[in-house]
Amino acid sequence: xxxxxxxxxxxxxxxxxxxxxxxxxxxxxxxxxxxxxxxxxxxxxxxxxxxxxxxxxxxxxxxxxxxxxxxxxxxxxxxxxxxxxxxxxxxxxxxxxxxxxxxxxxxxxxxxxxxxxxxxxxxxxxxxxxxxxxxxxxxxxxxxxxxxxxxxxxxxxxxxxxxxxxxxxxxxxxxxxxxxxxxxxxxxxxxxxxxxxxxxxxxxxxxxxxxxxxxxxxxxxxxxxxxxxxxxxxxxxxxxxxxxxxxxxxxxxxxxxxxxxxxxxxxxxxxxxxxxxxxxx
Amino acid sequence: xxxxxxxxxxxxxxxxxxxxxxxxxxxxxxxxxxxxxxxxxxxxxxxxxxxxxxxxxxxxxxxxxxxxxxxxxxxxxxxxxxxxxxxxxxxxxxxxxxxxxxxxxxxxxxxxxxxxxxxxxxxxxxxxxxxxxxxxxxxxxxxxxxxxxxxxxxxxxxxxxxxxxxxxxxxxxxxxxxxxxxxxxxxx
Numbered sequence: 352x353x354x355x356x357x358x359x360x361x362x363x364x365x366x367x368x369x370x371x372x373x374x375x376x377x378x379x380x381x382x383x384x385x386x387x388x389x390x391x392x393x394x395x396x397x398x399x400x401x402x403x404x405x406x407x408x409x410x411x412x413x414x415x416x417x418x419x420x421x422x423x424x425x426x427x428x429x430x431x432x433x434x435x436x437x438x439x440x441x442x443x444x445x446x447x448x449x450x451x452x453x454x455x456x457x458x459x460x461x462x463x464x465x466x467x468x469x470x471x472x473x474x475x476x477x478x479x480x481x482x483x484x485x486x487x488x489x490x491x492x493x494x495x496x497x498x499x500x501x502x503x504x505x506x507x508x509x510x511x512x513x514x515x516x517x518x519x520x521x522x523x524x525x526x527x528x529x530x531x532x533x534x535x536x537x538x539x540x541x542x543x544x545x546x547x548x549x550x551x552x553x554x555x556x557x558x559x560x561x562x563x564x565x566x567x568x569x570x571x572x573x574x575x576x577x578x579x580x581x582x583x584x585x586x587x588x589x590x591x592x593x594x595x596x597x598x599x600x601x602x603x604x605x606x607x608x609x610x611x612x613x614x615x616x617x618x619x620x621x622x623x624x625x626x627x628x629x630x631x632x
Numbered sequence: 633x634x635x636x637x638x639x640x641x642x643x644x645x646x647x648x649x650x651x652x653x654x655x656x657x658x659x660x661x662x663x664x665x666x667x668x669x670x671x672x673x674x675x676x677x678x679x680x681x682x683x684x685x686x687x688x689x690x691x692x693x694x695x696x697x698x699x700x701x702x703x704x705x706x707x708x709x710x711x712x713x714x715x716x717x718x719x720x721x722x723x724x725x726x727x728x729x730x731x732x733x734x735x736x737x738x739x740x741x742x743x744x745x746x747x748x749x750x751x752x753x754x755x756x757x758x759x760x761x762x763x764x765x766x767x768x769x770x771x772x773x774x775x776x777x778x779x780x781x782x783x784x785x786x787x788x789x790x791x792x793x794x795x796x797x798x799x800x801x802x803x804x805x806x807x808x809x810x811x812x813x814x815x816x817x818x819x820x
Contacts, residue, residue, distance in 0.1 A: 414799075415797055415799075421759075422728075422731065422759065423724075423728075423731050424724060463730065463731045463732075463733075464730055464731075467733075518719070519719040519720050519722075519723040519725075520720070520723040520724055520725050521720075521725055521800070521801075522724060522725050522800060523723075523724065523725075568724075571730065572723070572724050572728065572730045572731065573719075573723040573724055573725075573730075574719060574722075574723070574730075627715070627716040628715075629714060629715060629716050
């Protein structure tokens, strides 16, 4: 936009390289842990992989990170931990648990905005948040294809980064880019190591907590259209057939192309929705 | 008896005449503007203005050092004559107006005469408060056609945005921000 003279490598380091490296290392340890029989520990740690890897990106983008947190962005880095952990609550309360954890965690991040809201506004926003979080988790838990679901997520996340960047905030777009990079690294690692699908699926679900928090931040703090964000996330509702390529002997690139295509179309519509009337500056 | 009455009467008169010089003004937003100028790629200066602010000031012609001002700017009223850019400047990348909806300036001292001088004060921007010096020039004062008493001043200062935690895109957008204040007040 401004044609600033920052080297591409310096830009890529926090957005792509750091989270990819972190995700590769953490997921490798996790896959090895699962293979060595410590499946329960691996299951508990799996949703945290993306958050941990994303932190390496986030601290490189939000360079004035304070601990203890002082600004909303400081809180954003920490609070995804709670909904991520809530993903491991018992099955019968998981949807509500995740929704409540996500809404309350984001309320901490959005303290300055929540403080200016009326009670009616707080209630309506909380209900909206609970619905989105609940539906997202429900859709994610239906997924059993560890090849196509992460790819679909990566495409949706990429589109949300574009929408956020063009709408208003480049730093938040970069934050979303960090989630994509981390999830992409895990997907590649799972392919290379030919792991069982459960752990990669749990890791992919864990990425949803971080993604939803950043999207909520983009909506509340940077005025990114909630309709565009909901639209580009519609492919979450697609239930990808479970590993059909083995039976049908379909080449994987066909699965990949179909997944990318189905996931990118709502994102393109979202881009069209938010595209500014004035030329970019 | 008369002597004992004269003393308080004279004291009161002195106090009344003194307060007539230290007049309190309410900022007239219709005739007040705050501009930020910032370098764009080294080619030009982009001008940004804030359309909504409120404040009060006290101007003492006889003892200018007693003058003071408090201004609160609505950060969300930022206008750079380009809607998409406004949204970007208001976003967490720059001013983060959802988190920091107000920019405030509260003077702490004045050095100079009745027509020009340096007003020192605390500028709070993006959640960070720093001391800044505003070079002030008095433009004029007097009664307007409707009987209100007005006075007006111009002020200029330069701040570094990085010192206020606004440090995105330092390569393309300058660090130094030239602030220009055009203020008019109506005497209360």
